[in-house]
Amino acid sequence: MQSQWAKILAVVAAVLxxxxxxPFTSSFVILLVxxxxxxxxxxxxxxxxxxxxxxxxxxxxxxxxxxxxxxxVLATKYQFGLGYDFWxxxxxxxxxxxxxxxxxxxxxxxxxGVYFLMITLALGQCVWGLxxxxxxxxxxxxxxxLSARPKFGIDLSHxxxxxxxxxxxxxxxxxxxxxxxxxxxxxxxxGIRERELRMRILGYNxxxxxxxxxxxAGAFGGLxxxxxxxxxxxVSPENVxxxxxxxxxLMAVLGGAGTLVGGVxxxxxxxxxxxxxxxxxPWWQYVLGAVYVLTILYLPMGMMGIxxxxxxxxxxxxxxxxxxxxxxx
Amino acid sequence: MxxxxxxxxxxxxTNFWLIQAFxxxxxGALLFLLGSGxxxxxxxxxxxxxxxxxxxxxxxxxxxxxxWTTGSWALALPVAAxxxxxxxxxxxxxxxxxxxFDPLRQVLLTVGFAFLFQQAALDIWSGNNFDINPPELLTxxxxxxxIYLPLYRVFMIATALTIxxxxxxxxxxxxxxxxxxxxxxDAQMARGIGIDTSRISMLVFALGAFLAALGGVIGGAxxxxxxxxxxxxxxxxxxxxxxxxxxxxxxxxxGALLVGLADxxxxxxxxxISYFTLYAPMAVILAVKPTGLFGRE
Numbered sequence: 001m002q003s004q005w006a007k008i009l010a011v012v013a014a015v016l017x018x019x020x021x022x023p024f025t026s027s028f029v030i031l032l033v034x035x036x037x038x039x040x041x042x043x044x045x046x047x048x049x050x051x052x053x054x055x056x057x058x059x060x061x062x063x064x065x066x067x068x069x070x071x072x073v074l075a076t077k078y079q080f081g082l083g084y085d086f087w088x089x090x091x092x093x094x095x096x097x098x099x100x101x102x103x104x105x106x107x108x109x110x111x112x113g114v115y116f117l118m119i120t121l122a123l124g125q126c127v128w129g130l131x132x133x134x135x136x137x138x139x140x141x142x143x144x145x146l147s148a149r150p151k152f153g154i155d156l157s158h159x160x161x162x163x164x165x166x167x168x169x170x171x172x173x174x175x176x177x178x179x180x181x182x183x184x185x186x187x188x189x190x191g192i193r194e195r196e197l198r199m200r201i202l203g204y205n206x207x208x209x210x211x212x213x214x215x216x217a218g219a220f221g222g223l224x225x226x227x228x229x230x231x232x233x234x235v236s237p238e239n240v241x242x243x244x245x246x247x248x249x250l251m252a253v254l255g256g257a258g259t260l261v262g263g264v265x266x267x268x269x270x271x272x273x274x275x276x277x278x279x280x281x282p283w284w285q286y287v288l289g290a291v292y293v294l295t296i297l298y299l300p301m302g303m304m305g306i307x308x309x310x311x312x313x314x315x316x317x318x319x320x321x322x323x324x325x326x327x328x329x
Numbered sequence: 330m331x332x333x334x335x336x337x338x339x340x341x342x343t344n345f346w347l348i349q350a351f352x353x354x355x356x357g358a359l360l361f362l363l364g365s366g367x368x369x370x371x372x373x374x375x376x377x378x379x380x381x382x383x384x385x386x387x388x389x390x391x392x393x394x395x396x397w398t399t400g401s402w403a404l405a406l407p408v409a410a411x412x413x414x415x416x417x418x419x420x421x422x423x424x425x426x427x428x429x430f431d432p433l434r435q436v437l438l439t440v441g442f443a444f445l446f447q448q449a450a451l452d453i454w455s456g457n458n459f460d461i462n463p464p465e466l467l468t469x470x471x472x473x474x475x476i477y478l479p480l481y482r483v484f485m486i487a488t489a490l491t492i493x494x495x496x497x498x499x500x501x502x503x504x505x506x507x508x509x510x511x512x513x514x515d516a517q518m519a520r521g522i523g524i525d526t527s528r529i530s531m532l533v534f535a536l537g538a539f540l541a542a543l544g545g546v547i548g549g550a551x552x553x554x555x556x557x558x559x560x561x562x563x564x565x566x567x568x569x570x571x572x573x574x575x576x577x578x579x580x581x582x583x584g585a586l587l588v589g590l591a592d593x594x595x596x597x598x599x600x601x602i603s604y605f606t607l608y609a610p611m612a613v614i615l616a617v618k619p620t621g622l623f624g625r626e
Contacts, residue, residue, distance in 0.1 A: 050433075056432075056433045056436070058436075106616075107612050107613070107615070107616035108616070110616070111615065111616070111619055113432055114371075114375060114377055114432045114436075115615065115619040117377055117432070117433075117436065118377065118567065118571055118615060119612055119615040119616060119619075121564065121567060122567070122568070122571065122608050122611040122612040122615055123608075123612045125564045125568075125604065125607075125608040125611075126604075126605050126608040126609050126612060128604065129602070129603070129604020129605040129607065129608055130602065130604070130605050132604060133600060133601050133602060133603055133604055133605070134601050134602065135601065136601070241560070242560055242563065242564055243560050246379070246440050249437065249440075250437060250440060250441075253433075253437055283448070283452070285444060285445075285447065285448035285451075286445060286448055286449075288444060289441050289442070289444040289445035289448065290441075290445070292437065292438075292440070292441035292444065293424070293438060293441040293442065293445070296428075296434050296437050296438050296441060297424070297428070297438070300434065
């Protein structure tokens with residue numbers, strides 16, 4: 001319990017440090033951090049599935065995409081969501097993600113392991129196909145440009161203001177997801193991850209648990225999409241493509257699946273490399289690829305597993321040791 | 330396809346259906362080269378190989394280098410395919426095999442490699458779009474029943490048929506093939522009766538890379554060779570494997586044919602939702618029968 005509070009304090013301190021420090025950095029860094037924060041909501045939503053329920057999804061970008069496209073279409077076609085009604089758009093984005101996940105979940109949730117991976121890939125590709133080809137609605141390959149960010153009392157086109165908004169949403173999402181995974185519901189998800197059959201024998205409706213987790217993850221994905229649309233200023237099939245889903249999955253694993261915060265760390269590492277390192281050296285993608293490969297080979301618990309590895313001295317790195325420690329008794 | 334058209338329509342309309350069907354079948358032939366290897370890899374090793382698209386792309390690039398230095402397209406085909414087969418073999422031996430059985434880590438590892446290959450290809454062959462020009466003989470057309478059929482597409486179909494036939498013979502008639510089928514059905518049992526599944530995995534992985542690269546060279550003539558092709562073609566390969574059933578050669582053939590036709594007719598008839606019409610059936614098939622139409626439990 002003691003260490004749990006220490007971790008919470010560390011995370012709160014990190015969020016506060018971001019809030020204090022980032023506005024004094026360059027506009028490049030402010031935008032970079034904003035993008036990473038928005039995307040890390042998606043990565044955390046994936047972690048609910050991957051780390052806490054044991055379902056590796058290869059289609060999480062679909063929810064980012066639907067949230068982003070809802071925002072962009074409403075803004076450009078109906079001039080909706082550019083004032084106080086922005087909050088309605090946030091709601092719509094969350095609902096759109098949840099509804100899409102509720103629909104996709106009917107197909108996906110009964111699958112397990114590799115089959116879940118494949119079916120989420122197929123479902124994600126459905127959304128990508130529509131985004132890419134449905135020119136009249138989505139603008140096809142060119143995507144949709146958002147000319148302005150919402151303005152309601154505060155002006156979100158001001159990067160620092162917008163950064164605080166995204167940071168606020170990020171902190172709320174992290175808190176909400178943390179409360180969820182620590183709740184009895186979250187505990188039963190962990191049980192499903194560890195041994196689904198046993199949970200079923202104990203009388204749990206494991207399908208329903210997984211389904212609800214899937215829908216919640218979709219809802220947070222939708223929220224990430226709304227924020228992403230206004231962060232990037234453009235929504236295109238690029239946001240829904242397979243590689244974006246893969247990115248989210250790699251970020252979660254890089255930071256450490258089943259920790260929520262790990263996904264955020266992974267997200268910041270990847271965004272940092274992709275947008276900062278790439279300005280310094282042309283071979284940055286080798287570094288990124290090598291980091292992925294080495295993490296998967298030698299750090300099954302990701303970056304969050306490093307302290308554990310060090311503590312155990314010459315430990316074998318079996319993931320079970322950590323997993324068991326997370327399950328509340 | 331022509332049978333579904335009412336008799337009263339003009340011959341131009343019939344021609345449209347015939348040409349689209351022909352294009353679909355020849356595209357399916359290409360997808361078979363790509364998908365059959367992926368399917369066998371999955372069947373034998375339960376690995377979702379996300380670098381399969383990279384093999385396809387790298388095959389095209391290596392072929393380009395061979396053509397630039399020797400000028401021979403015919404030489405480029407085997408050289409590129411063999412080079413990528415060796416690459417796949419190394420990847421399997423050095424990285425995937427030691428990982429043991431852990432689907433998620435294997436998948437992620439293959440993605441990591443896909444990114445590395447992407448960057449390497451960009452550095453070596455630049456970011457330009459290339460086309461692989463086949464020999465002049467294959468650029469002609471033949472006229473069958475008043476329809477011009479590009480000889481190159483006929484060549485694609487013939488290649489896929491030949492390779493499919495050889496694969497089928499090897500799988501059904503040889504001891505090696507029987508060992509592969511046994512490993513697909515139950516790897517543990519196969520090991521139990523003395524089949525060297527590790528060696529089978531290695532060979533199948535190399536074979537898969539070989540076929541994908543061959544597809545990349547052949548497909549380079551009309552898809553082109555460009556950065557990003559790897560992740561564009563990958564979902565199609567998965568559609569083939571999923572519809573056909575994982576680990577089944579016949580399934581891959583039918584899956585490839587269906588995806589080729591669906592892709593062509595989808596783009597011709599309802600362009601706005603063409604990819605949707607491709608991937609939605611894939612999701613439904615997976616939901617109803619996770620092992621694919623022809624896959625075994």
